[in-house]
Amino acid sequence: MSVIAPKFRLAYFLKAIIDNVFWIIILVALIGIPAIQIGLFYGDLPVIEGELLTAFLAFTWLFNPAMALPLVKSLIYSDLFRIAAFPGFGFAALIAAGTIFVERKMLAKLQLRVGPFYCGKIEGILQLAGDGLKLISKEIIIPAKADKPIFWVAPVLFVATAAAFVSLIPVAPGGWVVADLDVGLLAVFAVIGFFPIITVLSAWSANSKYPFIGGIRALHQMVSFEIPLILSLLGVVILTGTLNLSEIVESQSNFPWIIFMPIGAIVFFTAMLAELERIPFDLPEAESEIVAGWLTEFSGMMYGLVQLGSYVKLYAFAALFVVIFLGGWTGPVFWPPLDEQVITTGLEIPSYTGDPFLTISTPGLPLFDADPNEWILQKQGELQYTTGQLLISGVIWFVLKTVAVIFFILLPRGVFPRIRIDMLLHIGWYKLIGLSFVNIFIALGLLYTGILGPGGIL
Amino acid sequence: MADVLFLALSVLTIGAAIAALELRSLIYGSIALMGTLGGIAGFFILLDSPFVAMFQIAVYVGSIAVLILFTVMLVKRELIFKKIEDPKRKFAGIGLMLITMVAVGAIILDSGVKTITTDSAPVDFRDIGVDFLTYYWPALIAMALILAGSVIGALVLARREDTVENGQRTD
Numbered sequence: 001m002s003v004i005a006p007k008f009r010l011a012y013f014l015k016a017i018i019d020n021v022f023w024i025i026i027l028v029a030l031i032g033i034p035a036i037q038i039g040l041f042y043g044d045l046p047v048i049e050g051e052l053l054t055a056f057l058a059f060t061w062l063f064n065p066a067m068a069l070p071l072v073k074s075l076i077y078s079d080l081f082r083i084a085a086f087p088g089f090g091f092a093a094l095i096a097a098g099t100i101f102v103e104r105k106m107l108a109k110l111q112l113r114v115g116p117f118y119c120g121k122i123e124g125i126l127q128l129a130g131d132g133l134k135l136i137s138k139e140i141i142i143p144a145k146a147d148k149p150i151f152w153v154a155p156v157l158f159v160a161t162a163a164a165f166v167s168l169i170p171v172a173p174g175g176w177v178v179a180d181l182d183v184g185l186l187a188v189f190a191v192i193g194f195f196p197i198i199t200v201l202s203a204w205s206a207n208s209k210y211p212f213i214g215g216i217r218a219l220h221q222m223v224s225f226e227i228p229l230i231l232s233l234l235g236v237v238i239l240t241g242t243l244n245l246s247e248i249v250e251s252q253s254n255f256p257w258i259i260f261m262p263i264g265a266i267v268f269f270t271a272m273l274a275e276l277e278r279i280p281f282d283l284p285e286a287e288s289e290i291v292a293g294w295l296t297e298f299s300g301m302m303y304g305l306v307q308l309g310s311y312v313k314l315y316a317f318a319a320l321f322v323v324i325f326l327g328g329w330t331g332p333v334f335w336p337p338l339d340e341q342v343i344t345t346g347l348e349i350p351s352y353t354g355d356p357f358l359t360i361s362t363p364g365l366p367l368f369d370a371d372p373n374e375w376i377l378q379k380q381g382e383l384q385y386t387t388g389q390l391l392i393s394g395v396i397w398f399v400l401k402t403v404a405v406i407f408f409i410l411l412p413r414g415v416f417p418r419i420r421i422d423m424l425l426h427i428g429w430y431k432l433i434g435l436s437f438v439n440i441f442i443a444l445g446l447l448y449t450g451i452l453g454p455g456g457i458l
Numbered sequence: 459m460a461d462v463l464f465l466a467l468s469v470l471t472i473g474a475a476i477a478a479l480e481l482r483s484l485i486y487g488s489i490a491l492m493g494t495l496g497g498i499a500g501f502f503i504l505l506d507s508p509f510v511a512m513f514q515i516a517v518y519v520g521s522i523a524v525l526i527l528f529t530v531m532l533v534k535r536e537l538i539f540k541k542i543e544d545p546k547r548k549f550a551g552i553g554l555m556l557i558t559m560v561a562v563g564a565i566i567l568d569s570g571v572k573t574i575t576t577d578s579a580p581v582d583f584r585d586i587g588v589d590f591l592t593y594y595w596p597a598l599i600a601m602a603l604i605l606a607g608s609v610i611g612a613l614v615l616a617r618r619e620d621t622v623e624n625g626q627r628t629d
Contacts, residue, residue: 147485183583186512193520197492197527204485204531219528223521241584 048074087171088178089163089312095402096311101128103410110414135304143297147205154202155298155305161194162312169319170246172329172394177246184245185237188320189230192275195313196222199284199294206297214293217421218284221274224425228432229271232264235443236324239453249328256327260446264439265325267432269408272317274428276310278409280416281424318405319398326401329394463504471497484530492523506580 046053048071061067075081082088101116105123108115120126142151167178168187181187196219203215237243239260240251258265274281285293298306322328348356419427447453474493481487495518502511590598 150485150489181508183508183512186509186516190512190515190520193516193524197520197524200524200527200531201485201489216528216531219524223524226520243583 082178087176092166092312092315095315107414138300140300145207150201150205155302157198159305159309162309165191165316172391183243185243203294210290210296211294213290214284224428225271225274228267228436231436232267235261235264235439238443241454252327253330258325267436279413280419318402321405322401329398331397334393467497467500488527492519495519509583
């Protein structure tokens with residue numbers, strides 16, 4: 001029977017721990033605390049509920065859960081939270097991780113296999129964490145004659161571009177988007193344009209046959225499918241008269257645009273599959289022809305970063321489809337606004353004399369219900385953020401729709417074979433561009449007959 | 459803040475342009491060209507016109523730079539380029555550039571650019587669209603015809619008669 005660590009001694013273990021603690025204390029005292037002091041000297045401290053947030057006040061609040069609420073709220077309203085956690089990268093990465101696992105299980109079920117099974121006892125639920133740990137702990141091997149700067153930078157740039165794409169997607173009403181641009185859709189097109197550059201540069205820098213063939217294929221495919229991708233969205237832009245993604249969502253409060261522009265939606269979906277290199281358009285990483293396409297030479301966490309980036313990109317494209325054609329977060333609000341008394345003092349249960357003998361207060365509730373009238377305020381445009389029931393129901397609708405679109409993106413992988421490159425380009429250049437022009441003419445017809453658009457009947 | 463950004467963008471743009479000319483590696487040269495074009499997009503953002511900036515990125519960085527990169531990857535540079543190291547030509551080129559830049563700068567400074575009020579509100583891109591469709595419509599029509607002509611010409615040139623239409627094997 002083998003032992004995991006045959007030379008294990010408890011004394012050495014304790015010595016190592018004490019050593020680490022010692023060095024951590026030394027480093028914090030010599031570098032950390034001066035750095036914090038210098039930062040405090042130059043940085044501005046936030047003012048929360050009329051009080052300057054000093055370190056003492058922050059610690060006082062942290063150790064009292066009821067008083068920690070304003071701290072958490074100010075954190076939620078900060079830019080960092082939006083960039084890193086909720087509408088930004090963390091949310092997208094969470095959905096991307098879920099997508100990877102669901103894809104493997106679902107394809108296995110479609111093809112009468114089992115899929116991930118052993119990690120984590122229940123249907124292989126820990127497979128993803130295991131894969132991640134494996135990728136992190138693997139050695140990164142770089143080809144000897146690779147162009148090292150580009151080869152190192154390409155995976156990071158890929159993830160960064162996917163994150164930039166995610167930051168343009170509005171998730172919930174009332175400004176829950178990282179970058180709310182007036183030209184949001186154009187910014188999306190500009191960001192999409194970076195993917196082929198990164199792909200072909202990383203493919204070239206690996207200095208190997210298969211990545212280069214895969215990169216050239218990816219370039220062909222992405223550049224030629226960008227055109228129908230852009231043209232298929234112009235119908236919606238014509239009818240809404242805006243490029244801001246939040247306004248495009250708000251224009252669909254009565255009906256989603258897919259009802260009037262199914263052709264545009266189909267063209268966009270097909271072009272999206274090609275941009276994402278999904279089967280049946282996965283020629284750039286065709287594993288039965290060119291080993292793994294432009295990913296061949298990546299190993300360890302570099303491969304992990306590229307995979308993360310491609311699944312974040314998948315989420316972003318699905319979310320863009322939801323935002324433009326399926327109405328984004330619009331949907332029935334799940335519960336009515338809470339009574340103000342419930343939030344401020346708690347629910348009072350009176351006895352027969354009229355005095356309350358029991359008060360049910362929920363300290364966590366004010367976090368999500370700051371203003372019970374936020375629906376009205378948001379309609380009037382006076383609310384910067386929605387936090388209450390609008391946020392929750394918006395996010396639920398958005399995630400439901402996005403997950404449905406992701407399901408339809410994953411589905412062809414279990415069903416269709418890969419098509420040839422000339423058929424792919426034929427589809428892109430002849431059929432999809434023609435269909436997207438048909439879609440634009442439908443939009444123009446609806447606009448000029450006065451049915452839809454600014455000042456239309458509907 | 460805007461001054462610092464302007465200086466940084468200027469250094470980025472001009473430095474990348476010089477790198478694009480001077481680098482021996484064609485790939486790095488085209489990456490530097492992308493840096494130049496992206497820096498110009500940054501200038502447009504500084505000038506409160508994100509519409510033009512986004513088109514600059516989408517068209518120049520996303521398409522034209524990709525085409526240049528693609529072309530560079532397909533050629534063998536040893537076959538078509540001869541190395542000419544001649545310092546006289548270099549200095550002549552720099553001198554010619556300086557003369558041209560001084561001339562263009564003098565023209566721009568003389569054209570009344572100083573009298574423009576710099577704190578006016580940014581132009582909405584819808585106004586640009588309205589102007590294009592009303593006052594400048596002949597230019598729009600001319601551009602549309604030229605672009606359509608070039609696209610049709612490219613399609614005609616790229617069309618191959620010898621391919622079998624939808625030649626997928628069925629056996």
